[in-house]
Amino acid sequence: MKKTPRLIFTLLFMGLFQALSATVVKKVAPACWWAGMKNPELQVLLYGDNIASADVCISSKDIILKEVVKQKNPNYLLLYMDLADAVPQTFDITLKQDKKQIVVPYEIRQRKTKAAEIKGFNSSDVLYLIMPDRFANGNPSNDIVPGMLESAVDRKNPFARHGGDLNGIEKHLDYISNLGVTAIWLNPIQENDMKEGSYHGYAITDYYQVDRRLGSNDEFRILVEKAHAKGLKVVMDMIFNHCGSENYLFKDMPSEDWFNYKGQYTQTSFQTITQSDPYASDYSKKLAIDGWFTEVMPDLNQRNRHVATYLIQSSIWWIEYAGINGIRQDTHPYADFDMMSRWCEAVTLEYPDFNIVGETWLGSNVLVSYWQKNSKLAAPRNSMLRTVMDFPLMTLMNRAFDEETTDWNGGLFLLYEYLSQDIVYASPMDLLIFLDNHDTSRFYRKEDDTRNLNRYRQALTFLLTTRGIPQIYYGTEILMAADKANGDGLLRCDYPGGWQDDSKNYFDAASRTLLQNTAFAYMQKLLQWRKGNEAITKGSLKHIAPNKGIYAYERKFGDKSVVVFLNGNDRKQTIGLAPYREILPRTSATDIISGRKVELGEELDMENRGVLVLEF
Secondary structure, eight states: OOOOHHHHHHHHHHHHHHHHHHHHEEEEESSEEETTOSSOEEEEEEEETTOTTSEEEEOOSSOEEEEEEEOSSTTEEEEEEEOTTOOSEEEEEEEEETTEEEEEEEEEEOOOTTGGGOOOOOTTOOEEEEOGGGTOOSOGGGSSOTTOSOOOOOTTSTTSOOOOOHHHHHTTHHHHHHHTOOEEEEOOOEEOOOSSSOTTOOSOSEEEEEOTTTOOHHHHHHHHHHHHHTTOEEEEEEOSSBOOTTSHHHHTOSOGGGBGGGGOOOBOOOOGGGGTOTTOOHHHHHHHHHSBSSTTSOBBOTTSHHHHHHHHHHHHHHHHHHOOOEEEETTGGGSOHHHHHHHHHHHHHHOTTOEEEEOOOOSSHHHHHTTSTTOTTTTTOOOOOOEEBOHHHHHHHHHHTTSOOOSSSSTHHHHHHHHTTGGGOSOGGGOEEESOOTTSOOSOOSSOHHHHHHHHHHHHHHHHHSSSEEEEETTGGGTOOOOGGGOHHHHTOOOTTSSTTOSOOTTSGGGSOHHHHHHHHHHHHHHHHHTTOHHHHTOEEEEEEEETTEEEEEEEETTEEEEEEEEOSSSOEEEESGGGGGGOSSSEEEETTTOOEEEOSSEEEEOTTOEEEEEO
């Protein structure tokens, strides 16, 4: 085709604009948005060399440019737009500077049908926690990405990257689904372009980008879709308290008040108890909340309205873009209480059934309860956070199944006593409960496999039949063990079989030991039975104080009833059933573990460390 002078000029002009835009406007965040959101305001952050002096206009006729905010750093512009009347479209953001003109196309997308009706996770679910770098390597070609600061893969180093990725998780969705869990929680997948030790994901350098060593944004969206097709929800880990020191927002700060202590490293005391302490000094509270986790994790200032909006929008963007079902918020009490409350409200406004769980690593149920939505202890403040993590129960479970149980002390009595204090919680059924996670010693121990298998069975039974939302850490089903004293890297070991050159493949039952298959089968039976079991997922809880070391409780919903008996001692026990009649609707039931019929006459015999899960 013969090119006219006008066409040649147009092509050159477009090429000039594209080149200029690529070199001057380095970041546009978020990259797109959607029409029809409940909150019509949109913040667009532009980052580029000396763009603050530019005049800004937009080409859209139904979008209002409300505010153009300049920061102390001339490399930033913050645009606030009103999308109340906007329809899906692509419009131009034009920056005029001297005689130069930069055009940034921006897309407002059409929302998917029923996008606001996303189903969040709840007590009917069991979450399976995965650290993506350590689960399975589905695409070795992304192990090393040129230009990224930490590109090496060293599986012998527990603190280095190992090459696990989203594709590896996708290839094992059948394994996860067949196990019987109903949701997967992924440790952070957003970009962590740090110099070292970034495998865990908690030093984010780009809030809108999946780390390229894990995959792409599209690959994550596809993973979520495939998980949904198999009946699995997806929970995404997020961090609002801090970012990675290689994040462009820190390396070239919009202004020093984007970060606490004016961007100067000041170590936190980790005493987040000061948030609820009525006697805390201002100094102690500020140091705990505004202090930094580490020097390479600068602490974001959520009191800055621009920072708050940036973070809130980033979470909503991922919900809308990928269709995730929940968020686990890291270090929740380390951030500003009021801003985090507004965030929870903002997400709920757009997605009424969506759920967020906050990491509330505190030492007592009273302290944890302060952070749950509608807590009377926090009133008149309200965190608006529906689900909190029950760390005190985790601590007790790691002790209770080791000890001998008396009627008044130790062992299973600790669990009875703790649950009797649930009056401090606004909603006990919305607590996330767990035996371990990526930050704690693994629950299973290898010292005495027979003793620990009984401990494992009792703990799993309790976890999956008591109140709350259970979470299981990947590898628990095959008895992976690790002690935190040996370092966090070993708590996050590779799942054997997730790499092509692994000598053992524990995704395959034929490769597992008899002990591992016994443990796997036990967990699988409980998980598959729990699915849709309303007595467990919705039912009331009534328990009986330990008698001869035996703890019993009933879960009941309508005419459905499940009764659990746990023997907390290393000896056989026989108990009279008269004190238990009010939780035994009939005189016989089926034990779902063994499948046998159990007669409930005058007495009940229990094996040492025995378990009965009776379904009526």
